[in-house]
Amino acid sequence: MSLSNLLNDWTRYRQGIEEGGFHDYEHIFGMAIDLNKCIGCNACSIACYAENNLAVVGEEKFAKDQGMHWLRIERYWDEPDLGADDQEFQEHGASFLPMMCQQCNAATCEPVCPVAATYHTPDGLNAQVYNRCIGSRYCSNNCPYRLRYFNFYSYYETSWPAPLDQQLNPDLSVRDKGVMEKCTFCIQRIRVAKDTAQREERELVDGEFTTACAQTCPTSAIQFGDLQDPNSKVSQLWKQYQVKLGTTEQSKQNKELRGYRVFESLNTEPCVMYLDRVREV
Amino acid sequence: MSGHEIKRRDFLKVMGWGGVGATLAGCDMPTTVTLEEGKEEVVSYMSPEEFVIPGIGIYYASTCQQCSAGCGIYGRVREGRVLKLEGNPASQINGGKLCQMGQAGVQTHYNPDRITKPMLRKGKELVEVSWDEAMAELDKRVGKSSSVDGQRVAWFSGSMSGHQSVLLDAYLESVGSKSHFVYEAINSAVSRAVNAEMLGDATPHYRFDKAALLLSFGADLLGASSSPVHYSTQYGEFRSAPRGMHVQIEPSMSLTGANADLWQPVIPGTEGVLAYGLINMLVNKMGYDASGLSLEVRGLIGKYDPAYAAKVTGISEERIEKIAGLLKSKSPSLVLAGTSTEGQRDGYNATAAVTLLNVILGNVGKTIESSGTFPFPQMAAKAGSSRDLLSFASALGKKQYDVVFFHGTNPVHTAPNYLGLVDNLADVPFKVTLSMFLDETAAVSDLVLPLLSSLEDWGTHVADVGGSTQTTDVTIQQPLMKQLYDDTRGFGDIVLSLLKARGVEEYTGFDDYYAYLRDAFSSTPEAITGGLGTKAFWQGSLQKGAVSIQLDKGALQSNPFASEVSEHKADPSYPMHLAPSARLGMWDGRHANIPWLQEAPDQISKVVWESWAEIHPSTAAKMGVTNGDMIKVESRQGAIKVKVYVHRGVHPNVVAVPMGRGHEQYGRYAKGRGVNPLKILSQVTENKTGELALYGTRVKVSNASDKGTLIHMGDSESQVGRKLVSTVTAEVFKNTEGGGNSVA
Incomplete structure (x- = not known):
C-alpha cells in the first residue's frame, strides 16, 4: 500500500450512491436474486462451468471441499424465520440459495492480499489478477461467504481430456495451481460489451448483455445490471425493494418489504440483493 | 430419379408433410421445385468462411437433444468450434x-469417450472396422438381396420426431417391419392414456401460470418431466404476484x-385413495356438484370417505380437509399426477382419480387447455413408454427377431434384471446400435455405428409438450461445427443409406440427409412458408431455428369415468417401498458420462459423483445408521448396497435411490460409479396400460455395517x-x- 493511498480520504467509499459516493466508478455491476422464484435447479451453476472454464476436480478433491463451483446452490433444511424446527417432515420444502462472489464494495478479501492481486475495478467489480496472485489464500480466509476457490493442483492436466479442451472459452484463461479464482460477473462479457459500446460511441445499454447464470436461469430469478444506471432493471429492483448500498442495515419505509443482502451487517457492501423466499403457511 | 414421376401426395409423404387430406387442401405444390432442382441448390453446409470470423463468437440456432423436450438453443461458435449453448x-x-x-x-459433444469408428463383433470382441465393411455387413443382413424376413426386424429407439422419424418409418416399411419400439424410462405414458380417455387430448397444455393452486401428486414438473425448462419458466410466472400456492404430495x-x-409425504400406491378422499370431501362437505357424474362415479366417490382415506394413506383427516379447503378457496387450480402415482399396479386408475379432481373443480378449459392437433402426423413426436420395453423383452423371449437396431436409448442399463434382457439379446443373431458412446447396449451389440453428435448433425424435431394453443414449432437441428471425427455419421444419413440399400426408389436421388432435408423444406406447403422463396424460407428457418406450424384447433372433452383403486396392501417380508426417483441431471443415466453433471451437486442431497439412498430420520434411527453409512436395499429381484442420506423429505416407509448411476460401461466418467436401482425393480406392471410400475417395488433395508462419508457439497445443512x-x-x-x- 503506497503512502498516497494511506493519506487518501477513503470515507466516500463508505457512502451510498444517494449520498454522493462512488462517483469515480464507471459502473457498479450488481444483481437481484429472487428466492421466491429460484427453484434450485442448478442450471446457473453448469452455465458458469461452461462459460468460465471451471475445472472438474473429481470426487476425491471434491470431498476435501476443493470443488471449483464459482456459483453454487446452497440448500438448507431449516427455516429460522418460520419458527420452530421440530416438524416430522420437511413441510415447506427446501431453502435454496445461489451463491456467487457478492462483489462487495468494501470487500474483506481485498485489503489482506499481500500483492494486491485482488482489487476493485472501476466497474465496481472485485477482480482477481491471476498473474499477480501468489497463492497466500489470505483472501479466501477473509471471505465471509466462502466464495473464493483455490487451485491446489494443475486441474487442467486432468479436467479436460481431449477433445473436451476444445470447449474452453478462449475469452478467459485456464488457471494453473497456486492461484485463487472466483466469480467475475462474467467479466469477459462485460469487456466485450464495453468495447462494442465504445467502438459504436455510445453508452452501455441495460440488458444488452448479461451473465451466463442470469441468461440461462429458467425462472428468471437472477437479474444482472448496472446499479449506477438508475434506469437499469436491477437498479429499479433495488429501489423498489428499498435496498441500498452504503449501509449495514437496511431501513425501509415498509418494514415488511422483501430484500436483503447476505451478511450486510459485516459492512462488506455486497452488490447482490436477495429477495426473500416466500412460503404460504 | 429423372423420368420418375412422383404423385404430389406421395411426394409430400416422402418429405414428411403428409397429413390428413383436409389440412393440405389448398396447399399448392411448389411449382418451381422438383427433386432434381432441389438437389442442385445444395451447397456445402460447412463453408468455412461462413463459420469462421477470427476472435468473434457467432450464434447459430439449433435444437437441444439432451432430453426429448426439444428446447431451442443458440450455439456460440468461434473459430469453427462450438463453445457454449x-x-x-x-x-x-x-x-x-x-x-x-x-x-x-x-x-456430450466433446466427450472424450465417443466412439469414432464402426465396430463389428468378430469372435468375442468388438473390433474397429471401416464403414465399407460395416455397411457390407448390414447389406448382407438386411439389404435388398438378403433373405431377411422383415417381420423379424425390430427397431428400438428413444422418443423421436421430425424428418428422422419420417425416414425411419419409410425404412421399416421397406423392410416390412412393423416393430418400432419407443422406450423412455422417464415418461408420462400413464397420464397420457388417462388424458386421452378423460379429456380427449393426450398432452393438453398445463397452465399453472394461470392457476392459483398447483396440487401435484408426484409430478416433478421442474425436474424429470416431459419439458423441464418449459415448466420452470411457467413456474416463475406462477410464483410472481399474485403468487400461486403449490402443494406437493409424493413419497420422496x-x-x-x-x-x-x-x-406432504405419502405411501406410494395410496395416492388414488387420497384423491378420492379429497373428491369426497369436496362433494359432501364443500358443496361441489357431482350430479353431472355417472352413478358409478358417484358411487365410487361415496365409497372413499375421508376417514377411510386417512386410514389408508396415513394422512390425517384434518390434513385432507385442509387440502380440500385450499382447492375450494384457490380457484382455478391445477391437479397433476406424476410418476409416483402413475407407477403402480393401478396407476392408471389412481391417475384418473387425480384427473377427476380437475373435472370436479372446473379446471378443464381454465388451467388445462387443448393442445390442438399437429397436422403432420408423420413428423409428430413418438413419445417413449416403458410398455414398449416390456413388449420388446417379451418378444425377445419368444425369439421373434433376427435383427434388432438400437438407437437413442440404452435399455441394457435401464431395464430391470427380471426382464433378462441381456440373456435374451444373446439369442438375437444380429444387433446393431447407432450411438455416440459404447454404452451397455452397444457393448452387447454385434455392430456399433458411431453417430455424429447432435451439435454436428442435421435434424428436425417436433416437441411433444409446450408451444401455444395455436402454433407449434418444427425445430431445426443444424450442425454447429464440422464433425470432430471423420468416421462418424449422422443418424439421418445412416437411415438414408439403409433405405438406399433396400433400393427404395424415392430416396435413391438424395446424396445425403442434408439434401433430403433441403428438399423437404422446398416442398413445405405454402401455408407454412408464407410465400417465401425456397432459399429465403430455408435460411429464415435456420436463423430462427424453427418453422412455426398452425395447429388444427382442438377441444377438450370431459368424460369422467369410474376408476376403482385397489387397497394398499402391506408386505411384511418387504416392508419398505423403493422410490427410484429421477433427477434433472443424470436423467435416466444418459448423462452419467458428463463430468460437469457428475460434479453438479444433486438438488436435494447435494451429493456428487456417487449414488445414495434417502431415508427418513426415524427409519435411520431404527436401523442405527447416519449419513454416509452403507445400507443394503433388497427386493425380490436383487440387492444394492449404497450410502444413506438422511433427511425429512422422505416418507418413513420409503427408501429413495435416484436412478442414473451404476453404469457397467459408458466411458470413464460413468463406469463403475454408484448403483442402479432400476435393476432390482420387481415384476409389477400397470394393469391398464402395461407400463412398468416404477414405484411398485417393495424392499427391505438393513444396516450393512460399513461406516462411510458421503461426497457432498456444504458442511452445514x-x-x-443466520440470515442466509x-x-x-x-x-x-x-x-x-x-x-x-385469486387470479379471477
Whole structure:
C-alpha cells in the first residue's frame, strides 16, 4: 500500500450512491436474486462451468471441499424465520440459495492480499489478477461467504481430456495451481460489451448483455445490471425493494418489504440483493 | 430419379408433410421445385468462411437433444468450434432458457469417450472396422438381396420426431417391419392414456401460470418431466404476484416438491385413495356438484370417505380437509399426477382419480387447455413408454427377431434384471446400435455405428409438450461445427443409406440427409412458408431455428369415468417401498458420462459423483445408521448396497435411490460409479396400460455395517440462525407485492 493511498480520504467509499459516493466508478455491476422464484435447479451453476472454464476436480478433491463451483446452490433444511424446527417432515420444502462472489464494495478479501492481486475495478467489480496472485489464500480466509476457490493442483492436466479442451472459452484463461479464482460477473462479457459500446460511441445499454447464470436461469430469478444506471432493471429492483448500498442495515419505509443482502451487517457492501423466499403457511 | 414421376401426395409423404387430406387442401405444390432442382441448390453446409470470423463468437440456432423436450438453443461458435449453448429466445418451449443438462450439451459433444469408428463383433470382441465393411455387413443382413424376413426386424429407439422419424418409418416399411419400439424410462405414458380417455387430448397444455393452486401428486414438473425448462419458466410466472400456492404430495422429495408451500409425504400406491378422499370431501362437505357424474362415479366417490382415506394413506383427516379447503378457496387450480402415482399396479386408475379432481373443480378449459392437433402426423413426436420395453423383452423371449437396431436409448442399463434382457439379446443373431458412446447396449451389440453428435448433425424435431394453443414449432437441428471425427455419421444419413440399400426408389436421388432435408423444406406447403422463396424460407428457418406450424384447433372433452383403486396392501417380508426417483441431471443415466453433471451437486442431497439412498430420520434411527453409512436395499429381484442420506423429505416407509448411476460401461466418467436401482425393480406392471410400475417395488433395508462419508457439497445443512435464506410468509408477500391469490 503506497503512502498516497494511506493519506487518501477513503470515507466516500463508505457512502451510498444517494449520498454522493462512488462517483469515480464507471459502473457498479450488481444483481437481484429472487428466492421466491429460484427453484434450485442448478442450471446457473453448469452455465458458469461452461462459460468460465471451471475445472472438474473429481470426487476425491471434491470431498476435501476443493470443488471449483464459482456459483453454487446452497440448500438448507431449516427455516429460522418460520419458527420452530421440530416438524416430522420437511413441510415447506427446501431453502435454496445461489451463491456467487457478492462483489462487495468494501470487500474483506481485498485489503489482506499481500500483492494486491485482488482489487476493485472501476466497474465496481472485485477482480482477481491471476498473474499477480501468489497463492497466500489470505483472501479466501477473509471471505465471509466462502466464495473464493483455490487451485491446489494443475486441474487442467486432468479436467479436460481431449477433445473436451476444445470447449474452453478462449475469452478467459485456464488457471494453473497456486492461484485463487472466483466469480467475475462474467467479466469477459462485460469487456466485450464495453468495447462494442465504445467502438459504436455510445453508452452501455441495460440488458444488452448479461451473465451466463442470469441468461440461462429458467425462472428468471437472477437479474444482472448496472446499479449506477438508475434506469437499469436491477437498479429499479433495488429501489423498489428499498435496498441500498452504503449501509449495514437496511431501513425501509415498509418494514415488511422483501430484500436483503447476505451478511450486510459485516459492512462488506455486497452488490447482490436477495429477495426473500416466500412460503404460504 | 429423372423420368420418375412422383404423385404430389406421395411426394409430400416422402418429405414428411403428409397429413390428413383436409389440412393440405389448398396447399399448392411448389411449382418451381422438383427433386432434381432441389438437389442442385445444395451447397456445402460447412463453408468455412461462413463459420469462421477470427476472435468473434457467432450464434447459430439449433435444437437441444439432451432430453426429448426439444428446447431451442443458440450455439456460440468461434473459430469453427462450438463453445457454449444458450436458450433460443424465440423458442416457444424454453424462451431463451436452458437447464443444466442443456448447458452440458457441449460435454456430450466433446466427450472424450465417443466412439469414432464402426465396430463389428468378430469372435468375442468388438473390433474397429471401416464403414465399407460395416455397411457390407448390414447389406448382407438386411439389404435388398438378403433373405431377411422383415417381420423379424425390430427397431428400438428413444422418443423421436421430425424428418428422422419420417425416414425411419419409410425404412421399416421397406423392410416390412412393423416393430418400432419407443422406450423412455422417464415418461408420462400413464397420464397420457388417462388424458386421452378423460379429456380427449393426450398432452393438453398445463397452465399453472394461470392457476392459483398447483396440487401435484408426484409430478416433478421442474425436474424429470416431459419439458423441464418449459415448466420452470411457467413456474416463475406462477410464483410472481399474485403468487400461486403449490402443494406437493409424493413419497420422496423431488426438485418440484422442494419448492412446495406444503410438502406432504405419502405411501406410494395410496395416492388414488387420497384423491378420492379429497373428491369426497369436496362433494359432501364443500358443496361441489357431482350430479353431472355417472352413478358409478358417484358411487365410487361415496365409497372413499375421508376417514377411510386417512386410514389408508396415513394422512390425517384434518390434513385432507385442509387440502380440500385450499382447492375450494384457490380457484382455478391445477391437479397433476406424476410418476409416483402413475407407477403402480393401478396407476392408471389412481391417475384418473387425480384427473377427476380437475373435472370436479372446473379446471378443464381454465388451467388445462387443448393442445390442438399437429397436422403432420408423420413428423409428430413418438413419445417413449416403458410398455414398449416390456413388449420388446417379451418378444425377445419368444425369439421373434433376427435383427434388432438400437438407437437413442440404452435399455441394457435401464431395464430391470427380471426382464433378462441381456440373456435374451444373446439369442438375437444380429444387433446393431447407432450411438455416440459404447454404452451397455452397444457393448452387447454385434455392430456399433458411431453417430455424429447432435451439435454436428442435421435434424428436425417436433416437441411433444409446450408451444401455444395455436402454433407449434418444427425445430431445426443444424450442425454447429464440422464433425470432430471423420468416421462418424449422422443418424439421418445412416437411415438414408439403409433405405438406399433396400433400393427404395424415392430416396435413391438424395446424396445425403442434408439434401433430403433441403428438399423437404422446398416442398413445405405454402401455408407454412408464407410465400417465401425456397432459399429465403430455408435460411429464415435456420436463423430462427424453427418453422412455426398452425395447429388444427382442438377441444377438450370431459368424460369422467369410474376408476376403482385397489387397497394398499402391506408386505411384511418387504416392508419398505423403493422410490427410484429421477433427477434433472443424470436423467435416466444418459448423462452419467458428463463430468460437469457428475460434479453438479444433486438438488436435494447435494451429493456428487456417487449414488445414495434417502431415508427418513426415524427409519435411520431404527436401523442405527447416519449419513454416509452403507445400507443394503433388497427386493425380490436383487440387492444394492449404497450410502444413506438422511433427511425429512422422505416418507418413513420409503427408501429413495435416484436412478442414473451404476453404469457397467459408458466411458470413464460413468463406469463403475454408484448403483442402479432400476435393476432390482420387481415384476409389477400397470394393469391398464402395461407400463412398468416404477414405484411398485417393495424392499427391505438393513444396516450393512460399513461406516462411510458421503461426497457432498456444504458442511452445514442448517443456517444456524443466520440470515442466509430469509423466508417471509405469503401473507407478507401479498401485503407488500399485492395480487392476493385469486387470479379471477
